[in-house]
């Protein structure tokens with residue numbers, strides 16, 4: 549079985565003409581931060597459930613940042629965003645507090661693996 553990827557890097561079945569993640573409304577961005585707090589990389593967030601990790605089937609695939617294959621998932625619907633730690637790696641911190649499940653608001657700072665991320669919601 550061969551797969552292809554959309555322009556944002558989501559795994560797609562070769563028979564799919566459009567990416568099911570990308571056609572969901574844009575909900576915001578997850579911004580990887582450098583140690584000085586500046587933005588290193590942006591990951592787009594779409595409504596629905598998005599897995600975060602280094603595995604190929606994660607909607608938010610982040611490599612070389614100390615993440616487990618499936619570290620967590622984000623669930624966004626109706627303007628609410630929640631983050632659930634799947635317990636596969638170092639505990640996730642939201643605003644410096646260990647969080648197994650957290651509701652996120654715009655500007656929250658998330659520590660996952662070796663990096664800090666800022667959530668930017670629309």
Ligand SMILES: [Zn+2]
Nearest residue numbers: 554558567570
């Ligand atoms: Zn996509």
